[in-house]
Amino acid sequence: MSHAVPLESDSAAATGGPGGRGLEWFGVAAILMLVGAQALGLLTSPADRDMGHLQKIMYVHVPAAWNAFIAFFVVAVSSLLYLWKGQERHDLLAASAAEVGTVFTALTLALGSIWGRPTWGVWWTWDPRLTSTAVLLLIFVGYLSLRAFIEDADRRAQWSAAVGLLGALNVPIVYMSVRWWRTLHQIQSTPSTVDPEYVVGLRANAIAVLLVLVYFTMKRYRAARAERLAEQLEEQAALEGRGA
Amino acid sequence: MAFAGDLRRVRAIVWKDLTTERRSKAGFNAVAFLGILILLLFGFALGPDAEALRNAAAGALWLAILFAGVLAFNRSYQLELDGGALEPLLLYPAPRWTIFAGKFVANLLFVLMVEAIVVPVAIVLFQVKAGTGWLPALGVMLLGSVGFVALGTFYASMASRSRAREVLLPLLLFPMLIPVLLASSEASASLLAGNPMRDAGAWVRLLVAFDVIFVVASFLAFDHVIEV
Numbered sequence: 001m002s003h004a005v006p007l008e009s010d011s012a013a014a015t016g017g018p019g020g021r022g023l024e025w026f027g028v029a030a031i032l033m034l035v036g037a038q039a040l041g042l043l044t045s046p047a048d049r050d051m052g053h054l055q056k057i058m059y060v061h062v063p064a065a066w067n068a069f070i071a072f073f074v075v076a077v078s079s080l081l082y083l084w085k086g087q088e089r090h091d092l093l094a095a096s097a098a099e100v101g102t103v104f105t106a107l108t109l110a111l112g113s114i115w116g117r118p119t120w121g122v123w124w125t126w127d128p129r130l131t132s133t134a135v136l137l138l139i140f141v142g143y144l145s146l147r148a149f150i151e152d153a154d155r156r157a158q159w160s161a162a163v164g165l166l167g168a169l170n171v172p173i174v175y176m177s178v179r180w181w182r183t184l185h186q187i188q189s190t191p192s193t194v195d196p197e198y199v200v201g202l203r204a205n206a207i208a209v210l211l212v213l214v215y216f217t218m219k220r221y222r223a224a225r226a227e228r229l230a231e232q233l234e235e236q237a238a239l240e241g242r243g244a
Numbered sequence: 245m246a247f248a249g250d251l252r253r254v255r256a257i258v259w260k261d262l263t264t265e266r267r268s269k270a271g272f273n274a275v276a277f278l279g280i281l282i283l284l285l286f287g288f289a290l291g292p293d294a295e296a297l298r299n300a301a302a303g304a305l306w307l308a309i310l311f312a313g314v315l316a317f318n319r320s321y322q323l324e325l326d327g328g329a330l331e332p333l334l335l336y337p338a339p340r341w342t343i344f345a346g347k348f349v350a351n352l353l354f355v356l357m358v359e360a361i362v363v364p365v366a367i368v369l370f371q372v373k374a375g376t377g378w379l380p381a382l383g384v385m386l387l388g389s390v391g392f393v394a395l396g397t398f399y400a401s402m403a404s405r406s407r408a409r410e411v412l413l414p415l416l417l418f419p420m421l422i423p424v425l426l427a428s429s430e431a432s433a434s435l436l437a438g439n440p441m442r443d444a445g446a447w448v449r450l451l452v453a454f455d456v457i458f459v460v461a462s463f464l465a466f467d468h469v470i471e472v
Contacts, residue, residue, distance in 0.1 A: 083468055138419035146413055151405045155472045159402045162465040163416060166395075169461060170420055177423035177450055181430065 007143030023218055030211035037208040054118055059201055061111040063209035064104045065133070071101025071213060072140070076168035079161040088228065091157035094164055096220035097146060098140055100213055105137045128179040135174045139167040153228065253338050257346025262353060264323060271319050272357065279312035279362040287369055295373050301370035302433040306388070306425055308362055313355045313392065315418060317400035318409050320347055320354075325404065334470065342395065344466040348459075352393045359385060377435030380444070384435065387451040388428035391458055395420055398462035402469055420458075427451045 022237040041059035048055035078094035081087070112130060113123050130178070143163050256372055286304040290296055324330040333343060363385070366372070396417055403413035431447035 083465075135419050135422050142416040142419055145412060146402070146406070149408050149412055152472070158285060158472045159469050160471050163399075163402070166398075166420065166458070166461055166465065169457065170423070173423045173450075173454055173457070177426045180450070181426050 023215070023222070026211075026217070027215040029229070030208065030215045034208040034212055037201070037204035040204055041198075045198050045201050054115060055198070057111050057115045058198070059205045060209075061108060061115060062202060063206040063241065064111065065108040066206055067209045067213045068101050068104035068108055068136075069208065070103060071097045071217070072136070072168060072171070074217070075101065075140075075143075075164045079164035082157060082161040083165070088153075088157065089225075090222040091161060092221055092228065093217075094161065095144075096217045096224055098143055099220055100139065100216045102140045102144060103216075104209075104213065105133060105140070109133060109137065126181075127214070128175065128181070132171070132175040132178045135178070136171055139170065141165060153231065248354065250339060250342050253336070253342040254345045254349065256332075257343060258350045258353070261320060261347065261350035263413040265350075265354065271316065272354065274313045275316050275354075275363045276358050278315065279308045279358055280365050282308040282311055283362065283366050284371055297370045298372060299433075301366060301372045302429040302436065303425075305363065305366040305432075306429045308366070309355070309359060309389075310392065310418065310421065310425065312362070313358060314396060314414055316351060316354050316358075317393075318404045318413055320351055321400055321404035340470055341463050343470065344401075344463060347401075348394060348397045351397050352389060355389050355393055356386070359389065372436060377437075377444075381432045381435040383429055383450065384431045384444070384448060387455060388424050388449065391424045391455045392421060392441045392452065394455070394459045394462050398466060398469075401466060423450060423454050427454070446470070 042056055045056075047053050074097040075094045078090040082090040082094065097116060109130070112133075116125065117123050143160060146163055147156055147160050150159065168170065283304060286300070286308070287297065290300050321330070324333065334340070350419040396413075399416045399420075400413055403409045403416065406412055410447075427450045431444040431451070434444045434447075
């Protein structure tokens, strides 16, 4: 069963799909927005009663965590779509979102650790949210290693779609099992649990990080498209006897 | 009628895999001894204090089973690949799930036989006092093994056909098995410590849910991964 759907080999695919130059402008806007939102968060909010300025980590930690989950949701949905329809773009989108989601998850864990040391007194604690986030990271590191170890494009797409889907299916189960095992984490920061003074900064940063997520994912998607196109051209050249 | 035929195919694959194993015994012996070896290493690492050993027994036993058992799964496809037998197997006019079911049952029996050797050794080495809870603890063992083997058989169908299969399978499999590890070791620990089912009940339900979800999911997904 072959899912090799010929890429639209027009210039849009070669330069990286939709938008062309538009994506670069979008990226600039996303970064500017992030800088602005960070400044807003840092400047407008007072020091927290208990944590002081340590609380400012929230403006990156919480948006990164939310957006990592969005990224993995995209992985799950595109994997399902790939298994259903067999279109290459869904596979490439899943791979791009998984890469960016993995980076965001790692960022979430690192920042949480930096925050936890002065607050809880430890770099790491076996708390449910922390532990299940680490497991999520490992599941998707496995997903990315699977992709790295397989050369055949159809096989890579088909297998990683199955692995991505099963991994996503496991996330709630892992979370539940770890929660029963240990409970310590403070209630996570959402606009409804933090003081109104922090809400604007948190919201603005969440949106800014979401835009960065979209930008990174699109950028990776373009690169993946270009890589696939190069692979196919090479194959074609080899078949026509022009050498690889 | 078609279903009866499918069951016969499953049985044929189970019988074939187990016969291959019985005739060489190399895989089984290696895996069982590796399990015992890991238990011994845990004993050395955790020190000679009897109380500490007893508390760690359930977790150590499960880790020994996971680390030893994971070697069996790639082997079950590797033998097919070495003999060029996987493609003929796929060419038979039968639904693909029968292949997965056959491999799954054969691997499950294999792992249960390994457990039959490793568990008594763990009880002796870690000085476990098997109280009244030993029978439900065996049930937990079985439930945990079903989840472990379903995912192991599924992931091995990919890992065994890739480069770097030795490292890829544990990398994919172990993060997925964390609920199984937690639920099985917590449930068996509380059962062996003589706690009534109160504590273990939630874990057992989690194990059942995990088994149902991932047995179904791996059956469905196997169709997609075995063809390419």
